Amino acid sequence: MFDKAILEEVRKLKESYDASVEKSLPKRPERRENFTTGGGIPLKRLYTPTDIEGVNYNEDLGVPGSFPYTRGVQETQYRGRFWTMRQYAGFATAEDSNRRYRMLLDQGTMGLSVAFDLPTQIGYDSDHHMAAGEVGKVGVAIDSMADMEILFDGIPLDKVSTSMTINAPSSVLLAMYIGVAEKQGVAMDQLSGTIQNDILKEYIARGTYIFPPKPSMRLITNIFDFCSKNVPKWNTISISGYHIREAGSTAVQEVAFTLADGIAYVEAAIKAGLDPNVFGKRLSFFFNAHNDFIEEIAKFRAARRLWARILKERFGVTDPKALPLRFHTQTGGCTLTAQQPENNIARVTVQALAAVLGGTQSLHTNSMDEALALPTEKSVRIALKTQQIIAHESGVCNTIDPMAGSYAIESLTNEIEAQAMDYISKIDEMGGMMTAIEKGYVQKQIQDAAYDYQLSIENNDRVVVGVNKFTVEEEAGSLQLLKVDESVGTNQARKLKELREKRDNIAVTNALSSIREVAKDETANLMPSILDAVRCYTTEGEICGVLREEFGEYKENIVL
Structure with missing residues (x-):
């Protein structure tokens, strides 16, 4: 993206700058030896056109x-x-x-x-x-x-x-x-x-x-x-x-x-x-x-x-x-x-x-x-x-x-x-x-x-404000928090019981049977049968239960 002659001038200017900084570092040291991104990529002190001279604007940008x-x-x-x-x-x-x-x-x-x-x-x-x-x-x-x-x-x-x-x-x-x-x-x-x-x-x-x-x-x-x-x-x-x-x-x-x-x-x-x-x-x-x-x-x-x-x-x-x-x-x-x-x-x-x-x-x-x-x-x-x-x-x-x-x-x-x-x-x-x-x-x-x-x-190599630096004494419970009451679970269970009593359970049984049959055919699409099942208020747990029986469950491979 830059003329070669200009890049050469920039390179020389950068070399002069680096030499000047190195000479002044004993008097004005930098905050730390290594500067990196949060992900650990080393960062230069100064970036110039020479750092992107290989970029082709049309192809890369x-x-x-x-x-x-x-x-x-x-x-x-x-x-x-x-x-x-x-x-x-x-x-x-x-x-x-x-x-x-x-x-x-x-x-x-x-x-x-x-x-x-x-x-x-x-x-x-x-x-x-x-x-x-x-x-x-x-x-x-x-x-x-x-x-x-x-x-x-x-x-x-x-x-x-x-x-x-x-x-x-x-x-x-x-x-x-x-x-x-x-x-x-x-x-x-x-x-x-x-x-x-x-x-x-x-x-x-x-x-x-x-x-x-x-x-x-x-x-x-x-x-x-x-x-x-x-x-x-x-x-x-x-x-x-x-x-x-x-x-x-x-x-x-x-x-x-x-x-x-x-x-x-x-x-x-x-x-x-x-x-x-x-x-x-x-x-x-x-x-x-x-x-x-x-x-x-x-x-x-x-x-x-x-x-x-x-x-x-x-x-x-x-x-x-x-x-x-x-x-x-x-x-x-x-x-x-x-x-x-x-x-x-x-x-x-x-x-x-x-x-x-x-x-x-x-x-x-x-x-x-x-x-x-x-x-x-x-x-x-x-x-x-x-x-x-x-x-x-x-x-x-x-x-x-x-x-x-x-x-x-x-x-x-x-x-x-x-x-x-x-x-x-x-x-x-x-x-x-x-x-x-x-x-x-x-x-x-x-x-x-x-x-x-x-x-x-x-190790305090990374500062997290308020955690490992600039900490203060705080009063417990000073912030108003949202809390979910335990009654939510009880009420959901009650609603489920009422749903199962009111819905068409013959339709639910037939819908689950259809899902089971489609699951056995690896070439078939399960979405239409799942859609039919939810329309008659088959529950998520009932549908996933059938699929668990047909597909099995994943067991994690622990890596240490």
Whole structure:
């Protein structure tokens, strides 16, 4: 991008600068010997055009909305419309969560994001013994379509985009959502939103799996196929790096392992006879926004460029609408501190700004109290207002990719892409992501990175304000927290009992028998039979129970 003669002049100027700095260091020493990003990438004291002299603007950067999408997936980015401000919420009962959703919509949220409780995430009804003590605690309890009807009562599903953080039982919850829409008079081809539906990261980092990998991948590709024909506006998977980062990975590992998961899903879908030019348009991603501002911006740009190149060069995708990496971002939950929780507002602001400057399509900002409990209504409002202030007051949305051309940003973008590609190549050599997971390679890499990160805090090499530096004495109970009452579990069990007494149980028995028969045929799509089952108020636990019997359950391979 630069004239060779100019680069040579810059190189000489930089050499002179370095010599001058080295001479003055004894009198004015730097704060520490080694400066690195949060992920451990060494940082130079000063970046100049010589650090990006190999960059070809047309091939490596281009313009927004065009390959390789480094500068964004939309031609006009936020000058056209802001990102979707999608606050992740759900707790206790469907009634409680519905009230929270209405408040968020009234306050300017552009899309809903449903947090389900742990029993729902792993396919158990609220009255199952495995659900004891967990009902409604980390999300909303959804046992049947009756709960889903209450959850979205008064919310028109043809006008709201909904994201559902659900994985192993994604097909069941998506079917319930479609069923509720039908009751509202909304056809499934009018629905827009996303299901996470990313089982590989559950095996790697999160742990809410049910079935072994093979039938799990079948369920995922069944959803791809069903939605491409019937729910064309729906994003059928949100390939998640967020939980990989929350488990302790570096920024590079987050990009590498997320895209390696994406490669595995594309390969599985192609094997099932699907066209990546078609289903590729409905793939979406989900990333973390951590504390290192510069690294995070570069991470998002590198991920976009790398994924477009993988689809084009590895899978031969030709449709330009299937190439862009579209992603949702959530600020870093693992960065939030229980000490001085108000400090988390500043952390979240920095992280959200990095996501916006990195070109996210959708954003959730964590609340200041989430290291202690589910967020209160007040803290959720502050989190949402943080996004609105960035959008409307900061000015960063008035030009597209304003960080482009920064020598440090472009150099780091190249470095993250190269290091991520090294990981992907190692995974390919092992035989792909499933083999790498089975061998424990990915888990071990994350564990080691998490250990190093924690050690850096404990050794005071990394400052966490309010934790290992700038601490204060705090009064216990000074912050008002949201608490979920134990009666939620009792009430859900009562509602389930009443549901089972009132519904057509012959229809339920027939629906479960149909699911069992379809599950035995590996070439059949399970979505239509699951949809029929939820329409007659078969519960999630009943459907997953049949699939557990047919598919078995996954047992984790412990890696130390």
